[in-house]
Amino acid sequence: MKMAADADLVIVGGGPAGTAAALGALARRPAARVVMLDRSGFPRDKACGDGIGPVAVDVLAGLGCLEVLHGAMRVDRLRIGAANGTPVADRVDAPGYVLPRRVFDARLVQAAVNRGAELCREKVTKLTVHANGVVVNGRFRAAAAIGADGVHSRVRHEIGAGAHPRQHRAVSLRAYAQAPRREPELVFRLPRDPWPAYAWAFPTGDCRANVGVVLLDGRSPSNGTRLRELIAHTLPEWTPLADSFQGHHLPLSPGRPPPGHDRVLLAGDAAGLVNPVSGEGIATALLSGMLAGRLAVAQPARAGRLYRAALGRHLRAHLRQADLASRLMRSPKWTAATIASAGTSPPVFAALAGLTVGTDTMPLHAGARIATQRLRATFRV
Ligand SMILES: Cc1cc2nc3c(=O)[nH]c(=O)nc-3n(C[C@H](O)[C@H](O)[C@H](O)COP(=O)(O)OP(=O)(O)OC[C@H]3O[C@@H](n4cnc5c(N)ncnc54)[C@H](O)[C@@H]3O)c2cc1C
Structure with missing residues (x-):
């Protein structure tokens, strides 16, 4: 069989996970x-809030490609509002950025190509694993492969990891909108119904914003019309542009599969690594x-085991807490207690930000304060 490529590494997907794998x-x-194989040509759009959090910025810095954020909107303030309470707002220590994915992803792909990655437009349908390597689509042979092909990953399917469980596959719709004049901040608003869900408005500059809504339980009834109505109802000050709606699923971390076997690793949405409280996945x-890319070229035959351990060291504690927080968030009362505590205590606000738009764990004192607030609400102390 004639091979199109005999490589050290084949990466399926050229989004943030795939390009970071190539750069790593x-x-x-x-x-x-x-x-790097991607079924789309770049630049391409991707349904997203376009919010690039502080951890993403750190990884980009580590990969030596912070220039991809050139001209992005810098934001260092969060505003969170529950349906039945006063919104809380504060600055965060580490800023995030807002940059449309059409621009961000194309720049990342270019950065990977500039460093020597080969980009091919190819829809992957088949992956086979052999004793000494992997073969993708019968034509691309390599010592190892990385599935970075998003929420409906073909690679994940090919290695038998199955689809992301429906209840952990959030449903989301985003649009670009005309924004009211206000201080740049990341706005999160929680509707009363459906639950658990939230709407967001992130400034992109030029009086525009990325707005959207996410239903965090994939079993909630939804369709495009209902989601559009929810955006209009929850974010009345923003006016979405009619042709900019795009929907997609988010694979929340409680449903994640093992991130790899032997020579095939899963990264990003393919590995189900989206924060189940905030929906942050970049x-x-x-x-x-980045971790998968490094390990796949360093030790392809043992990459699966090494990657699992490395991912665990970086994310296990955070994901456990985020999973627990997402279970508590199923109760509107716990969510109200969390937001109320964040409103009166800057350390709780900072801890909440760290858990939702960072990869931190929540300090004990912040958890205790939220629990106390919850008990007070029950007994009306
Ligand atoms: C509406 C919405 C809003 C969001 N907002 C935010 C936010 O503000 N901040 C944040 O951090 N996260 C957000 N997320 C999550 C974030 O978009 C994802 O977690 C992130 O894109 C994951 O990156 P990835 O590289 O794993 O996958 P993707 O970005 O999905 O990239 C996968 C790539 O694989 C390619 N591909 C797929 N299948 C194949 C195939 N068979 N063959 C070849 N190529 C293939 C695709 O073309 C694509 O380029 C949001 C998600 C949604 C849906």
Whole structure:
């Protein structure tokens, strides 16, 4: 059989996870042959809030490509509002950025190509694993492969990991909108119904914003019309542009599969690494991609085991707490107690930000304060 590529590494997907994998691999072994396959041409749009959190910024810095954020909107303030309470707002220590994915992803792909990755437009349908390597689509042979092909990952399917469980597959719709004039901040608003869900408005500059809504339980009844109505109802000050709606699923971390076997690793949405409280997935896509890329070229035969351990060291504690927080969030009363505590205590606000738009764990004192607030509400102390 004639092979299109005999490579050290084949990466399926050229989103944040795939490009970070290529950059990580080439940082570890600059002479490695790294082939990146994507079914789309770049630039391409991707349904997203376009919010790039502080952990994502750190990973980009580590990969030496902070220039991809050039001209992005810098935001260091969060505003969170529950349906039946006063919104709370504060500055956060580490800023985030807002940059449309059409621009961000194309710049990342270019950065990977500039460092030596080969980009091919190819829809992957088949992956087979052999004793000494993997073969993708019968034509691309490599020592290892990384599935960075998003929430409906073909690679995940090919290695038998199954689809992301429906209840942990959030449903989301985003649009670009005309924004009211106000201080730049990331706005989160929680509707009363449906639950658990939230709407967001993130400033992109030029009096525009990325707005949207996410239903965190994938079993909630939804369709495009209902989600559009929910955006209009929850974010009345923003006016969405009619042709900018795009929907997609988010694979929340409680449903994640094992992130790899032997020579095939999963990264980003393919590995189900989206924060189940905030829906943030770019940071974990970049982080997991970078780790997977490094290990796949360093030790392809043992990469699966090493990657699992590395991912655990970086994310296990955070994901456990985020999973627990998402279970508590199923109760509107716990959510109200959390927001109320954040409103009266800057350390709780900071801890909440760290858990939702970072990869931190929540300090004990912040958890205790939220629990106390919850008990007070029950007994009306
Ligand atoms: C509406 C919405 C809002 C969101 N908002 C935010 C936010 O503000 N901040 C944040 O951090 N996260 C957000 N997320 C999550 C974030 O978008 C994802 O976690 C992130 O895109 C994951 O990156 P990835 O590289 O794993 O996958 P993707 O970005 O989905 O990239 C996967 C790539 O694989 C390619 N591909 C797929 N299948 C194949 C195939 N068979 N063959 C070849 N190529 C293939 C695709 O073309 C694509 O380029 C949001 C998600 C949604 C749906």
